[in-house]
Amino acid sequence: MKNSALIAVMAFTLTACSQGVEQMSDRTASPCGDKPNCVSTIDNREKHSIAPYTLKADTTIDDIESIALTLAGAKTAEKEGNYLRIECTSKIMRFVDDLELKIEGNNLVVRSESRTGYSDFGVNRKRANELRSKLKDANLLAL
Structure with missing residues (x-):
């Protein structure tokens, strides 16, 4: 009985975490939550x-999209x-993060946020730095 309950909880958790494409509004102008x-x-x-x-x-x-799609x-x-929204899905737990990108003049507004959970253990910051x-390697950033 315990094994059945554990399997059911894990299946529900994994299903909840593997969210597909959702319609959402452009949040690039919104600050992060708490x-x-x-x-x-x-x-x-x-x-x-x-930065x-x-x-x-x-x-x-x-140009931005072709580079962003090389992220894991x-x-x-x-x-x-x-405006561009990229979904980045983790390999094992299938957590989805939204990487939102918007060109405004010569600036690229970048916002990367996890859809679920409290902490991301620095994953979104690492993704932004990798982007x-x-x-920079593609010679698309001004120095």
Whole structure:
């Protein structure tokens, strides 16, 4: 009986964590909430803040998308105008994080947040830093 209950709880948990593409509004202009599972270029609180991304002239959302899709577990969820939302799904537990990117002038607004849980153990900050590194390697960032 205990094994059956454990299996049922695990199945429910894994199903709840493997969320597919959802419609959601553009949150790039919104600061992160209070949970430590989000980073953003527009949030000025130390635990959520990441440095600005300044793009080279003529960088397009298509350029950004091609780089963002090389991140682990990444797939395009939404793309409209200069806005892009990438879903990044973890391999084992299938947790989904939303990486939102928006070109505003020569700046790339970046917001990466976990959909579930309280802490992300630094995963979103690592993803944002990896994206910065890849954009820099692709010569898309102004120095």
